[in-house]
Amino acid sequence: MEGVDHLAHERNKAQFDVAVMKAVWAGSRDAYELFHRFSRLVANDPEMFIPAIKAQATEEQQKQWLPLANKMKIIGSYTQTELGHGSNVRGLETTATFDPKTDEFVLNSPTLTATKWWPGGLGKIATHALAHARLIIDDKDYGVHGFLVQLRSLDDHLTLPGITIGDIGMKYGSGAYNTMDNGSLIFDHVRIPRNQMLMRLSQVTREGKYVPSNVPRQLSYGTMVYVRQKIVFDASIALSRAVCISTRYSAVRRQFGSHNGSPETQVIDYKTQQARLFPLLASAYAIRFVSEWLNSFYKDLLQRLEAKDFSTLPEAHACTAGLKSITTSVAADGIEECRKLCGGHGYLTSSGLPELSAVYIPACTYEGDNVVMLLQVARYLMKTISQLKSGNKPVGTTAYLGRAEQLMQYHSDVLRAEDWLKPNVVVEAFEARAARMSMACAQNLSKFNNPEDGFQELSADLVEAATAHCQLIIVSKFIEKLQQDIPGKGVKEQLGVLRSIYALFLLHKHIGDFLSTDCITPKQGYLANEQLRSLYSQVRPNAIALVDAFNYTDHFLSSVLGRYDGNVYPKLYEEAWKDPLNDTSIPDGFHEYVQPMLKQPLHHGRL
Ligand SMILES: CCCCCCCCCCCCCCCCCC(=O)SCCNC(=O)CCNC(=O)[C@H](O)C(C)(C)COP(=O)(O)OP(=O)(O)OC[C@H]1O[C@@H](n2cnc3c(N)ncnc32)[C@H](O)[C@@H]1OP(=O)(O)O
Ligand SMILES: Cc1cc2nc3c(=O)[nH]c(=O)nc-3n(C[C@H](O)[C@H](O)[C@H](O)COP(=O)(O)OP(=O)(O)OC[C@H]3O[C@@H](n4cnc5c(N)ncnc54)[C@H](O)[C@@H]3O)c2cc1C
Numbered sequence: 001m002e003g004v005d006h007l008a009h010e011r012n013k014a015q016f017d018v019a020v021m022k023a024v025w026a027g028s029r030d031a032y033e034l035f036h037r038f039s040r041l042v043a044n045d046p047e048m049f050i051p052a053i054k055a056q057a058t059e060e061q062q063k064q065w066l067p068l069a070n071k072m073k074i075i076g077s078y079t080q081t082e083l084g085h086g087s088n089v090r091g092l093e094t095t096a097t098f099d100p101k102t103d104e105f106v107l108n109s110p111t112l113t114a115t116k117w118w119p120g121g122l123g124k125i126a127t128h129a130l131a132h133a134r135l136i137i138d139d140k141d142y143g144v145h146g147f148l149v150q151l152r153s154l155d156d157h158l159t160l161p162g163i164t165i166g167d168i169g170m171k172y173g174s175g176a177y178n179t180m181d182n183g184s185l186i187f188d189h190v191r192i193p194r195n196q197m198l199m200r201l202s203q204v205t206r207e208g209k210y211v212p213s214n215v216p217r218q219l220s221y222g223t224m225v226y227v228r229q230k231i232v233f234d235a236s237i238a239l240s241r242a243v244c245i246s247t248r249y250s251a252v253r254r255q256f257g258s259h260n261g262s263p264e265t266q267v268i269d270y271k272t273q274q275a276r277l278f279p280l281l282a283s284a285y286a287i288r289f290v291s292e293w294l295n296s297f298y299k300d301l302l303q304r305l306e307a308k309d310f311s312t313l314p315e316a317h318a319c320t321a322g323l324k325s326i327t328t329s330v331a332a333d334g335i336e337e338c339r340k341l342c343g344g345h346g347y348l349t350s351s352g353l354p355e356l357s358a359v360y361i362p363a364c365t366y367e368g369d370n371v372v373m374l375l376q377v378a379r380y381l382m383k384t385i386s387q388l389k390s391g392n393k394p395v396g397t398t399a400y401l402g403r404a405e406q407l408m409q410y411h412s413d414v415l416r417a418e419d420w421l422k423p424n425v426v427v428e429a430f431e432a433r434a435a436r437m438s439m440a441c442a443q444n445l446s447k448f449n450n451p452e453d454g455f456q457e458l459s460a461d462l463v464e465a466a467t468a469h470c471q472l473i474i475v476s477k478f479i480e481k482l483q484q485d486i487p488g489k490g491v492k493e494q495l496g497v498l499r500s501i502y503a504l505f506l507l508h509k510h511i512g513d514f515l516s517t518d519c520i521t522p523k524q525g526y527l528a529n530e531q532l533r534s535l536y537s538q539v540r541p542n543a544i545a546l547v548d549a550f551n552y553t554d555h556f557l558s559s560v561l562g563r564y565d566g567n568v569y570p571k572l573y574e575e576a577w578k579d580p581l582n583d584t585s586i587p588d589g590f591h592e593y594v595q596p597m598l599k600q601p602l603h604h605g606r607l
Contacts, residue, residue, distance in 0.1 A: 020488025084113025122183030352559030
């Protein structure tokens with residue numbers, strides 16, 4: 001039935017002010033208003049190229065290139081990865097050799113594996129590339145630097161001499177990511193003026209002298225820090241979108257449990273459905289709040305960099321790399337779980353979930369493979385621990401390691417299930433687990449003569465320690481969020497329930513870590529699980545309102561199952577009838593191929 005809200009009875013159960021929760025989810029009332037207006041107007045517009053120019057170009061270069069890029073007079077592609085190397089940026093093979101006679105750089109791809117491979121926009125549309133290449137002067141290799149290279153004519157869009165470009169072909173699934181022209185590029189001695197090397201961090205003079213910067217060389221990786229923190233925000237959108245679909249559908253879908261003609265049970269009332277769905281709902285909120293914090297940390301970093309204060313750069317790298325890894329993995333796995341939570345209909349394109357999954361899963365790989373990113377966090381943790389001996393007091397997200405001695409003595413004092421609702425009880429357990437896992441790695445590393453050998457050998461443990469550290473950050477930031485003044489009837493209470501679900505679900509999932517590090521006893525683990533079950537019951541009446549608070553339009557969700565009005569079945573049927581296969585009752589090829597088979601005479605005794 002059109003116009004009827006089939007989920008109204010669910011919305012009436014809500015015990016909190018949904019309008020206020022919408023503003024909390026959006027970040028502020030203003031952000032909510034803005035999102036509300038614009039989400040109805042615009043689609044996602046991924047940035048690549050422009051942040052890199054801002055980070056790596058001199059002011060003069062920015063004045064020349066940014067207006068062109070902003071006004072779309074040129075279209076840029078962030079061209080870093082090659083066929084042979086993606087994670088190992090220092091291993092890139094493309095060369096940019098300085099020619100002092102002509103005051104130019106000569107870009108060249110010396111091997112097949114030096115072919116640029118993957119950059120978005122490169123295959124068909126980009127006019128320019130921010131190409132990463134090894135700077136060579138007088139046969140000396142100065143490592144990877146960024147160069148602005150024109151690829152195609154601005155008159156007829158044909159590729160310029162010495163440049164071979166193609167699209168790298170179809171990607172996973174048949175979905176929207178295939179509309180992105182990820183490309184391949186070979187340079188054959190392509191010349192560009194010297195001033196097209198991005199020279200904010202280091203310069204090459206007219207005489208061919210390399211002038212290294214007096215700022216950390218890691219600043220050249222600044223674009224990745226910027227994009228990774230944006231990806232954390234995107235993870236909250238992708239996961240919440242899938243959770244919204246599967247929560248609404250779980251309230252509509254009924255299976256079993258009818259007594260004397262009463263309606264069957266809504267699948268959202270099955271405890272197994274709740275135990276799979278509600279941690280994802282809580283994770284969406286948790287990722288949202290940590291992304292809010294990460295963004296403010298990043299803005300603070302930018303202000304410091306302006307003032308030549310580089311002190312928080314290593315932490316910013318560790319946080320953006322680690323949170324990018326954890327949140328994209330949770331979102332990608334969560335989307336797949338949401339598909340399963342919708343049963344068979346979840347596999348239909350019209351559910352919106354297969355498309356969302358196919359588009360989202362590469363987030364675990366692009367902008368840094370998730371395992372490689374966690375290894376970067378582990379390096380940061382090991383470095384922090386190694387500096388404890390010299391009296392360096394860690395700050396920020398590693399401050400707890402400064403209390404390592406105390407945390408090594410910690411034993412949880414939880415006696416009753418409700419004790420697990422206390423934020424300090426949860427934080428202490430997560431801190432102790434993370435500290436003990438990192439300290440154990442550091443201790444094992446010290447047994448190796450060569451630290452790099454040790455790092456390789458222990459890398460699986462190091463990844464787990466880094467995971468524990470990142471989960472501690474997310475739990476802590478959720479708790480800090482709730483220390484803010486949040487108005488609105490019941491809003492803070494609901495967020496408190498979600499915070500506890502998020503933390504206790506992680507504890508349940510990683511119970512092996514908590515037990516093997518002796519932070520909690522098996523009995524305390526059991527009590528945490530008992531508390532978790534009761535939290536699921538508390539979230540149940542609010543589930544629909546909590547996903548309504550994401551404020552997603554039906555257009556944005558693109559899902560028959562996730563419709564706001566819950567009118568699923570008629571729309572599912574209607575959608576199926578739009579399939580071109582249903583345009584005719586007899587399929588193409590039937591008369592040529594199938595009918596002759598059907599008309600073959602049956603021989604006696606055999607088919
Ligand atoms: C249905 C419709 C649906 C619609 C939804 C639509 C949604 C669509 C969304 C689409 C978005 C698409 C976007 C795609 C963008 C992809 C772009 C890319 O992948 S571009 C390509 C991206 N490519 C990648 O991400 C490559 C990944 N690889 C890397 O990042 C690096 O090579 C590495 C870090 C792994 C190693 O590097 P290496 O040099 O060997 O490093 P060492 O270990 O030797 O460390 C040296 C020192 O540097 C330090 N440091 C390191 N990094 C940073 C940093 N960022 N900052 C600061 N510092 C950093 C490090 O801590 C260490 O410090 P210290 O100890 O000395 O103090
Ligand atoms: C959809 C998509 C869009 C992209 N867009 C762009 C773009 O616009 N511009 C651009 O330049 N690039 C782009 N990329 C490339 C992307 O950044 C790289 O693919 C990514 O950084 C991973 O690098 P890789 O492919 O070399 O993986 P590899 O490093 O080869 O990873 C393969 C396996 O090796 C493991 N591994 C690698 N190193 C280590 C290590 N040190 N220790 C332990 N395990 C390790 C990884 O965990 C992984 O399991 C894109 C990629 C995709 C999928």
